[in-house]
Amino acid sequence: MAAQLRTRDYGQMLDLVVAVLENENVDSVWHVISRELLDSLGCDSATFSEVLLSEGTGTVRGWAPDELSTVVDGLVQRRIRQRHPLLDYGLSEQAPVNIADICDGWRNTAWYEEARRDFGVTQQVGVPLACEDGKMCVALIGRRGDFTPHDLAFLTRIQPVIRTMASHVYELKRLRSAVAPVPSCDLTPREATVLGLLAEGLTAAAIARRLAISPHTVNRHLERIYRKLGTNNRVSTLVVARAEGLVA
Structure with a gap:
């Protein structure tokens, strides 16, 4: 047993x-x-x-x-x-x-x-x-x-938890190598990873597969990102994020 x-x-x-x-x-x-x-x-x-x-x-x-x-x-x-x-x-x-x-x-x-x-x-x-x-x-x-x-x-x-964390670290490191985060931004490392993948054109489902999490979890991260950046949709979020230097 x-x-x-x-x-x-x-x-x-x-x-x-x-x-x-x-x-x-x-x-x-x-x-x-x-x-x-x-x-x-x-x-x-x-x-x-x-x-x-x-x-x-x-x-x-x-x-x-x-x-x-x-x-x-x-x-x-x-x-x-x-x-x-x-x-x-x-x-x-x-x-x-x-x-x-x-x-x-x-x-x-x-x-x-x-x-x-x-x-x-x-x-x-x-x-x-x-x-x-x-x-x-x-x-x-x-x-x-x-x-x-x-x-x-x-x-x-x-x-499998460690494998998922490894995917998160890999994506976060890759995204940060392209754009340094703004120190004053209140995004968590996980939210920064989701935002970076969003900027690359990935859907919530694709982000979920990349990070080995559920689409529901991705959408919760997106809701918090919208709130912190003062936006209410993906297009305006990416406009603000690019203006602030959060994504390429």
Whole structure:
């Protein structure tokens, strides 16, 4: 029988979403997610990595605790050279998995020794997030001790939430690279993302698909944008937004 999640678990998932959506610095979002996971699971380490399999390289995009900043440089390249089992696993499977379950002789491997030495952990759970166009995104959650069925159930349920947050961050970062937001504007990062996609000609349904949310949620964001910009339709909203430098 699958482990049952508690009301508190869903509250922690909501806390993660709020922390990401209220975060103004898109470059620190993966660190925010890492810290939230550590707090929710009571673990000791978390890293989010982007792996370019065809090139044999990649980067660690976020980690917690902050002390890991001294050991993450070159981490992805080492894991590729060592053929970390999560890389092969993520090519065909998406479910969160205990690394010991997909790795024979886990405690005799180079990555186990490094995990214990550098991260202070003896068990790790891998969470594949995406694998497309030769690019893989994965999370590694570590703990001094075993993970429970409840932990795996929590990660399974929060996995699509993290994917949605990743879509939000990608679009927000892309839009901000084109136009810097006006400091005096009261739009939240999520509203700025929706406004930017609106300016690109996307319908509410298309914005919903891009951000992995419902059209109803998009329309709620649009209503708040109209109110903050003093407009009442899409055309006037884009006129004001362009005049204020909010969109290209």
